[in-house]
Amino acid sequence: MIIDHPLLGPRDISEFIYLGDASLLNRPNWDDKKAEDNFYKYLYLRKNVAGNHKELWFHQQGDRSWLVISEILLLMKS
DSSP states (O other), X not given: OEEEETXXXXXXXXXXXEXXXXXXXXXXXXXXXXXXXXHHHHHHOOOOOSEEEEEEEEOTTTTOOEEEEEEEEOOOOO
């Protein structure tokens, strides 16, 4: 797979490390009155919908930048 780096152009995926779902960057506030419930929902009750999905990648063997990559995930029927 090739990742189109915004500064360096097309790069092979072997230069990057996958670090997970980018939507998890929006963490709940830890000192909120409902923090325990909010963190439970944040960790365990995520939606798994088909469509646009954002992933966090780290360019370890390059400029050491963090990229948010969008992918379109759809269920294919045959």
